[in-house]
Amino acid sequence: MATVLILGASSDMAIAIARKFAEEKYDVQLAARRTEEVSALQPDLSIRYNIRCTIHHFDAEAFSTHEDFYESLQPKPDVAITVFGYMNDNEKVIQDQKETLRTIFVNYAGAVSILNIIALDFATRKQGTIVGISSVAGERGRQSNYIYGSSKAGFTAYLSGLRNRMYREGVHVVTVLPGFVYTRMTEHLQLPPLLTAQPGDVAKAVWQAVRNKKNVIYVKWFWRWIMCIIRWIPEPIFKKKKL
């Protein structure tokens, strides 16, 4: 039986992805910072889908623990998905160095640190799929969200390089750029229904991308075109926009 490792287990997206893979009969390893908080997912996934589910302590910012964390996983996963992320209001983030660094540490440094360890193991085993949940915010830096956006831009670039490097090892890498998603994090926002996905849509897209070895996926297809346009706006015009 195949095993999926989900890094960051408390978000709506993570729960939906865990349930989707469990439904497809994967054993599930959930890694979270507050294991107590998410403990209810262990019986839930095991009973609903009749699979094995385990919960593991993982802190994206505690880089020095990543090696031991991965070492302790038994069995080693076949699919590893990073779902964790950190986003706060950009104005707060730029005025508080702790917040700036936290955004970079979680979204970029933390993700790269753990995925390097996993990728090396997958390369040795000549198998495995790595999924990184990045963000459309990383496609171009915008005044309203550029700390988060740049951390995700770095992560997207990392995933691209990793895919290239791992290709010859037989390891596949998927980059997911979800766009807007209805989650607890966004429920205070007025989101355009046509552009906004449900966590279940993201989960299904991730599952299909893993199965069909897709490289870069957007959950709602218009996002590919929206980001294409945003990338093409000339800088002299873009810098004057309030995006």
Place this chain on the structure above:
Amino acid sequence: MMRKKIANWGNYPVMESDEKSFSFTDQLTKLLQENDSMIARGNGRCYGDASLAANTISTLKYDKILAFDTAKGIFECESGITLDKVLEVIVPQGWFLPVTPGTKFITVGGAIASDVHGKNHHVDGAFSNHVLEMDLMLYDGTIITCSPFLNTDLFQATCGGMGLTGVITRTKFDLKKIATSYIRQKKIKAGNLQEIIELFEEYKQYTYSVAWIDCLKKGKSFGRSILMLGEHAEMEDLNERQKNDPLALPKKKLITFPFNLPSWVLNEFSIKAFNFLFYNKNRSREVNNLVGYEPFFYPLDAILHWNRGYGKNGFVQYQFVLPLESKAGLAEILHRISDKGLGSFLAVLKVFGKQESLVSFPMEGYTLALDFPVRKGLFEFLDELDGVVLKYGGRLYLSKDARMKPEVFRGGYPHAGEFETIVKKFNPHFKFNSVQSDRLHITPQ
């Protein structure tokens, strides 16, 4: 803060609400500490205003299964899981819900808060009769366990208490053993009200019973009905194909009602025509067959958003119960409805068994439920009906209610005062309040 328009199943009333969700218990604690006025809301399948408020907390993401004892048939879960998800897990293991209402799209928390009943009330009681214990989060974030033997006042005021004591977090309830997922169904036609009442009596040993009644028919066929009876089928009732997978889950084929029907579509003539077809669909007086549990328990769930059939003004479902000795009251109300010509597609009649409870709806007697599209003059008419219900010692179902007056609540529920005292004890600042609880003066406006 984001306000969105929400309404329950009747699409009446509609209101703007700031809806927040939580997936884990710690997140709920935080929500309760950060807000001073709210009501918990499940899948919005109560009909009226019971789970409406300016601030609502959605339990739908709080839906984890915590334990399932497949030997003893005991299920433990968080309150936001819906019954259809519970069924998907328990039916293949040979278990069924002890009590289920006519839709599977309600949450377990909602089932307790409304203390729902099913077609087996006369045999198995209401949902609360099967709750072994539950945890509630009170206004200050503390969690307290209650059961029929522990913190009994809190337990009683929570069953049927419409969410006013706190937010149900964890529940443990017992299940019903089944050998197959099929139902042996018997349908019997009754020519009039007297006949259907006699049929209920004659077939009371059946586990499941409910009748569809034509509220518009006058004269000698006044109260013509179809009695629908059922038993969980045993292995020997199945054909060879069914025996291969006796606990099969039904295949999912759902139709969606795509838009609100214009309100003129439903009028006295179209409803009479519908009722005529429904009654005469089966030629013989009695039909016996084997059906899956879905068409038997949840016929309307197959049409998603069927409530749109009543148009954008919405509808109210009027459900009352009258004591067993008040057959005259039942006839009087039915006469008033047929005279007015305001009835609905389906009126549902059922005989309840005995139930001892604080504010739960069921009591031994006859319950009738019917839909009325919201239109001019309706509420005045329903106020008249309320008078008749009270006169005969009956009451209305809070889960369906969107308009009754506070005195109708107090007149119908003899333990209302005691209930309010317990609400005050556990919810002292009325942090939990809904449009309904304000309207009924259970919480101050």
